[in-house]
Amino acid sequence: MSLVAMGVSYKTASIDVRQRVAISDDELSAVLQALVEPEGVKEAIVLSTCNRVEAYVEAKTDRLGADALDGFFKARTDEPLDAECFYLHRGMDAVQHVLRVVSSLDSQVLGEAQILGQMRTAFERAQEAGTCGEVLTELFKRALNLGKRVRTETAIGADSVSLSTVAHRIARDSVADLSQATVLLVGAGEVARLSATYLLDDGVGELFVTSRTPEHAESFARETGAVAVPFEDRYGQAARCDIVFTMTSAQEPIILRAELEAARVAAGTEGRPLVFIDEAVPRDVELACRELAGVRVEDLESMAAIIDEGIVVRMSAVPKVERLVDEAEQGFLSWMQERLVVPTIKSMYKKGQITVADELEHAVSALEKERGEDMTDAERAILEAYGNAIMKKLLHGPTIRLRKEAQTADSYYYTGAARYLFGIDAFPPGTHHTCHKRLCDQGEPCPMGFTGAMRDACQSGKGPR
Numbered sequence: 001m002s003l004v005a006m007g008v009s010y011k012t013a014s015i016d017v018r019q020r021v022a023i024s025d026d027e028l029s030a031v032l033q034a035l036v037e038p039e040g041v042k043e044a045i046v047l048s049t050c051n052r053v054e055a056y057v058e059a060k061t062d063r064l065g066a067d068a069l070d071g072f073f074k075a076r077t078d079e080p081l082d083a084e085c086f087y088l089h090r091g092m093d094a095v096q097h098v099l100r101v102v103s104s105l106d107s108q109v110l111g112e113a114q115i116l117g118q119m120r121t122a123f124e125r126a127q128e129a130g131t132c133g134e135v136l137t138e139l140f141k142r143a144l145n146l147g148k149r150v151r152t153e154t155a156i157g158a159d160s161v162s163l164s165t166v167a168h169r170i171a172r173d174s175v176a177d178l179s180q181a182t183v184l185l186v187g188a189g190e191v192a193r194l195s196a197t198y199l200l201d202d203g204v205g206e207l208f209v210t211s212r213t214p215e216h217a218e219s220f221a222r223e224t225g226a227v228a229v230p231f232e233d234r235y236g237q238a239a240r241c242d243i244v245f246t247m248t249s250a251q252e253p254i255i256l257r258a259e260l261e262a263a264r265v266a267a268g269t270e271g272r273p274l275v276f277i278d279e280a281v282p283r284d285v286e287l288a289c290r291e292l293a294g295v296r297v298e299d300l301e302s303m304a305a306i307i308d309e310g311i312v313v314r315m316s317a318v319p320k321v322e323r324l325v326d327e328a329e330q331g332f333l334s335w336m337q338e339r340l341v342v343p344t345i346k347s348m349y350k351k352g353q354i355t356v357a358d359e360l361e362h363a364v365s366a367l368e369k370e371r372g373e374d375m376t377d378a379e380r381a382i383l384e385a386y387g388n389a390i391m392k393k394l395l396h397g398p399t400i401r402l403r404k405e406a407q408t409a410d411s412y413y414y415t416g417a418a419r420y421l422f423g424i425d426a427f428p429p430g431t432h433h434t435c436h437k438r439l440c441d442q443g444e445p446c447p448m449g450f451t452g453a454m455r456d457a458c459q460s461g462k463g464p465r
Contacts, residue, residue, distance in 0.1 A: 003135065004065030005094040006073065006086060007047075007054030010108050013085035015050075015281050019189075019249045021076040023048040032129040035072055040064035043133040045126040045140065047101075049118050050190045051108050056098065058135040062090045095332055098139060099325045102147040104156065109163065111156040111314040114194070116147040138335060146328040153324070156317040164191060166303045167277045168198040171243050174275040174296075182206040184229070184237050186254065187247040188213070188220035191279055195245050196224045208241070210234050212248065235263035243275045246284035257288035264292070337406040340415050345399050347424045352395055356387040 035044035040060035059065030126132035188211040207226040211217035221228040
């Protein structure tokens with residue numbers, strides 16, 4: 001197995017970095033196709049949210065997968081990114097990462113429910129693009145099933161809140177009737193889309209959107225039915241609104257006290273209640289805006305208390321969720337190992353049957369020459385049964401042990417060793433195909449057929465060369 005996962009998240013990178021490598025819905029299909037273009041990369045899935053941008057690939061070797069992902073992320077931006085922002089997981093570590101993400105154990109808000117739907121969408125888009133094959137399909141089916149079990153069988157989702165749900169709760173509680181409220185969204189990214197969904201579901205009165213990139217605001221407006229506002233008119237529009245959501249990636253505040261005060265005076269709304277819900281990091285709204293009469297500013301710090309209200313209940317569910325993750329991880333490992341072990345056992349028996357058939361012909365020819373007459377069909381059948389019985393008895397022990405080891409983490413070592421020792425998909429030392437050239441070090445498939453620990457030992461010089 002050569003599963004590799006690479007990406008950035010809220011744990012490792014700033015919003016600016018995450019947005020620089022973020023992948024829009026419009027380009028996702030092309031991105032997926034590009035990921036499987038490098039030689040040796042077979043499958044790919046991409047997850048791009050406000051909190052993380054990750055790609056998962058299944059490749060011939062770990063190195064090929066890692067190199068493909070490294071090149072992909074480097075190509076996402078014209079400027080070099082700090083390597084420390086990225087994390088790389090291989091093999092079962094990649095599997096565990098996927099399972100922890102879908103279970104919301106790796107989420108910024110423990111137990112948040114959005115990630116399950118986001119993972120499902122990522123899987124579906126990869127299927128549509130034709131980049132999701134046998135391995136990633138099996139992994140994501142198990143992951144999505146795990147996500148459902150986590151939501152229904154544990155309390156990790158109890159009183160679960162995310163920044164978006166808290167922001168919407170504040171908006172809903174800030175006005176007597178949301179259907180009569182006027183709301184402005186400053187920003188047109190994923191967080192804004194989610195906020196718009198909540199607001200529209202609750203029947204918001206009027207919804208406006210603005211963005212530093214006019215095209216983004218216009219596209220957002222077409223998709224949601226909101227009204228696009230030029231970014232330079234944001235103060236005037238905000239002065240006429242009841243609620244303003246901000247969620248940009250600006251490095252400096254884009255709502256300043258002096259400009260807001262002037263706009264409210266010009267609109268005749270000074271003193272009127274106005275709630276800013278600032279979901280940006282760093283802040284979009286200057287804290288001094290709180291000094292204006294009627295203006296209230298909620299930011300991530302003030303929302304933290306609401307987010308933490310249910311943390312005790314959710315934390316108590318973590319051990320059970322961890323057990324479900326371990327169970328799913330072991331289930332996928334068993335599937336992967338059976339996927340490798342069964343074909344190996346079949347190949348061993350097939351090679352044994354071919355050997356028996358070849359040797360039978362030699363034996364029959366020798367006996368017929370010695371006797372001076374042809375053997376009967378019954379005699380041939382006895383010899384064939386005798387040869388097959390010996391072959392099966394010799395392979396019985398190795399087969400039992402391979403199946404037993406299929407349930408352990410050392411399965412790859414034993415499977416690789418069996419394929420090597422029985423000459424299955426491998427070339428014997430001394431031929432021009434031997435791995436003395438260390439092709440695996442160059443990212444090429446192992447010419448000896450080694451996988452997992454066997455290949456690692458070979459690369460380290462501790463295995464056969």
